[in-house]
Amino acid sequence: MSQTSSADHFARPFNGPGTGPPVPSSVPGGSEAESSQGDPGGRGSPAIHALGLHKRYGKTVAVASLSMSVGRGEVFGFLGPNGAGKTTVVKMLLGLVRPSGGEAMVLGAPIGDRETRRRIGYLPELFRFQPWLNAAEVLALHCRLLELPKRSWDQAVADSLRVSGLTDRSGDKVGGFSKGMQQRLGLGVALLGDPELVVLDEPTSALDPVGRHDMRQIIRGLRTRGKTVFLNTHLLAEAEQVCDRVAVLDKGVAIATGTLAELLGQHGRVRVKLGTVDGSCTKILSKFGAWQRDGDWIILERIENDSIPDLVAAIIGGGGRVEAVIPEHQSLEDRFLELLDER
């Protein structure tokens, strides 16, 4: 990405139109679950829909009754501290781990559906590839596994190398790659075949700042093209910059889900500088919630954002003078820590 960066490449289809394989509505005879009937590709359904998804390892509950829905074209952030169960959820959605209970649909098909996996790109948290293959060979292998038309392989591999910034290292053995280069290669592998859903599990854990910037650009490019991105991360600043909606997972339980605005809440903190603070003024302030002095400033905690103009109008109406109003938005990190503390 940082070498021959082409994050903007994602403003257009990855493999070009028509190079992806046709997706049959069902394939008879498979031992694994096959695609849903009547809605080829399940395009009318959410990208991900989980209901009471549960995973237990012995006595340890990794994921407890997770229910969530991720819409098509969304960048969905899946947040949580280390060990919260995020990767287990991702693996269940991809059919790599068997749920202990509950159910989930991915792209309109039951989890583990073999044909649906053709339309999913996955960058695992543990990104390792055959060390004895070179980067181009790894990508070609995944072209084969995706059963892309052979005539499209060269272009797909070249595009993927360009996006991952590995064009100059295409002939080098993966075993000699740094972790960052392997993660970039993983991204290239995940984006092969122009997937509808891209699942990124801690996608910037080994990247330098330039690589992280490029990753954000790529995610935004995917959103522009209507792709769904499921971003599993504990880097909250990253989620705050690119996600439309997020869910917060802790100890296997989803403790909050919604848009960033919903999650951060309608309640914010506002700093107000008044000309004078007399008795009538304090009565007005109290109507809007708890407040405290901070030098010349009055700080109101947890005031509804929509109420700030009413607060100003009330103070002025009561004969007061408002010199400054500074709304302070809660960061996702603050809210995240608050949510964890509340548990």
Place this chain on the structure above:
Amino acid sequence: MTFRILTIASLTIREAARRRLVAALAAITVVMVGLSAWGFERLSHSHSLTSGESNLAVPQALILFMFMFSFVVALSASAMASPAVASEVESGVLLTVGARPIRRSEILVGKWLGLAVLLAGYAIAVSALEMGVVDAVSGYLPPSPVLITVFLFSEGLLLLTLALLLSTRLSSLAAGVIGIALFGAAWLAGVVGSLGSTFNINAMRTIGSVSRYVLPTDGLWHGAIYHLEPTSMMAERLSEGRNADPFFVHTGPSWYYLLWVSAWFVIVLVGSVISFERREL
């Protein structure tokens, strides 16, 4: 389905070539065959042996050399198969492959097929080289070289299949060690069974019989020995009544036994597929 199996099989073969396993085996085999050529040349042209003694000594020495090669084939099979699944699960390589539209059964059968092709290539090469060299320097060629090769390959394939099953659940090291240990135990149980037959001790005979069904490597090795023995050698040994010799058999495996061995392959391979399908990546 076939395409996906062949993709994994060709990947497995390419890995063995890239990791220089093929080159290492070829080099060590050439050295061993070269040494055996020298030994057989000395043995067959020794002035201290009569022609009759030489006619018995050369086949006996060939059986010993083929036993050594059967051990190399078995070790190689176990060493190749034990990390086939386990190391890729441990390293995370299987995460990206397993998330593709490929069945677990196709991954496993593809790996088994690729390893089987490698093993077949090695068994054919080593048998042809060794028997060809012995024929060239001493003029002795066993009665059924093709069947010997088939038994040698089958013995290795059996251990390969077992190691692959173990690899779906255990670490590479554990799968490899257990595979080799079971191979050694099965061979020893075969010797115990032979002693039991010679001295008419039922318990020992039963150990040999049961082990040949549980892990048929020794039974298949006996098949190889049977086809390595010339008629003259068999007549001489039978007249001496030397049944307890682990390098001599007077009958080949029955069809019933070979049918059981075929069933064993199917059972263990299906078991491997089921085990791998239930494995969480």
